[in-house]
Amino acid sequence: MSVKKRINRFSVLISGLAVVIATAGLSLANDNNSDKIKANLIKTFPNLKNIGDIRESPLKGLYEVSAGDQVFYFSPDGFLMFGEIWSKEGKNLTAAIKEEVLAKKVKDLPLEKAMKVGNGSKVVIEFTDPDCPYCRKVDMFLSERTDITRYIFFFPLRQSHPDAEKKSRYILSQVDKSKALNDVVSGSLDGKSIPVKDGDYELQLKEMEGIGAAMGLRGTPALWIDGEFVNGADLNRITALLKKGVVSQ
Numbered sequence: 001m002s003v004k005k006r007i008n009r010f011s012v013l014i015s016g017l018a019v020v021i022a023t024a025g026l027s028l029a030n031d032n033n034s035d036k037i038k039a040n041l042i043k044t045f046p047n048l049k050n051i052g053d054i055r056e057s058p059l060k061g062l063y064e065v066s067a068g069d070q071v072f073y074f075s076p077d078g079f080l081m082f083g084e085i086w087s088k089e090g091k092n093l094t095a096a097i098k099e100e101v102l103a104k105k106v107k108d109l110p111l112e113k114a115m116k117v118g119n120g121s122k123v124v125i126e127f128t129d130p131d132c133p134y135c136r137k138v139d140m141f142l143s144e145r146t147d148i149t150r151y152i153f154f155f156p157l158r159q160s161h162p163d164a165e166k167k168s169r170y171i172l173s174q175v176d177k178s179k180a181l182n183d184v185v186s187g188s189l190d191g192k193s194i195p196v197k198d199g200d201y202e203l204q205l206k207e208m209e210g211i212g213a214a215m216g217l218r219g220t221p222a223l224w225i226d227g228e229f230v231n232g233a234d235l236n237r238i239t240a241l242l243k244k245g246v247v248s249q
Helices: 003-023 034-044 093-107 133-142 164-173 177-185 202-214 235-242
Strands: 051-056 063-067 070-075 079-081 115-117 122-128 148-154 222-225 228-231
Touching: 034 051, 034 063, 063 093, 070 093, 093 222, 093 228, 115 177, 122 133, 133 177, 133 235, 148 164, 148 202, 164 177, 164 202, 222 235, 228 235
Parallel strands: 122 148
Antiparallel strands: 051 063, 063 070, 070 079, 115 148, 122 222, 222 228
16 A cells, blocks of 8 residues: 555544544444444455454444454444553553453464473463564573473564574574574574575474464564563563463463
C-alpha cells in the first residue's frame, strides 16, 4: 500500500472515531453473540486475517478484537478503531489484553522445536538473537543458574545483526549446543568467519522464526516465565518471577 493510501486510510479511521463513539450502541449493543459479531466484522472488512477472540470492550458498543499480535476495536455500525484504551486509574487495558493473548499462545508453543538447555524445575521460554547485546546480557544471567530449563527459539534480527542468522545456525549445528551458545554470546566469534555451511539447519531456524512471527514478535529478547511476559533485559523482573516458585510449562 502506498504512503498516500495509508495516510488516506488513517484519516478515514480518525474521522470516523467521533462517529464510532457517538453511535456506538445503536447496533447489536445488547447482542453478546461473538459469532454474529465476527460474521459482521468479516462481512464489513473481508481483508482482515487471523481474527481471534472477540469480546465486549470497556467502551459500550465497541468490541475488542484480537488478530495475530494486534488488538483493535470494532463497531457493528461499520468502523474499526486502532489505538489504546486506558482506565481512569491509568491502566493500559489494551496492553493488558495483548499480554493475555500472548499468554494463551505461549501455552501452545511447540517446545520440542526449541533448543533445550538445562534440566531445572523452572521453565524459561526465550526468543533471542545471538548478536543482540540485550539478549547476551540475559543469557549471561540465565547461564549462571542451575535451577532452570531454558527453551530457546532463535529469532535473528537480520537487518540489525547480519551475522546473527549464521551464528544461530552454527549453534544449532553443534553437539554441545550450550557451549556453542556460550561461545557465541561471549563474543568469541564476533568479526570472524562463522563455521557453518550454507544451508545447514536453515529449515530449523526458519521454523523457529516462523513461531516467533506467529507470536507477533518484533524484537528481542522476549521471555515467558510462568506464563508472564518479560520484554527486554529486565533482570529484576526475571529474578522476581523465578523466585515465585516452580514455573509450569
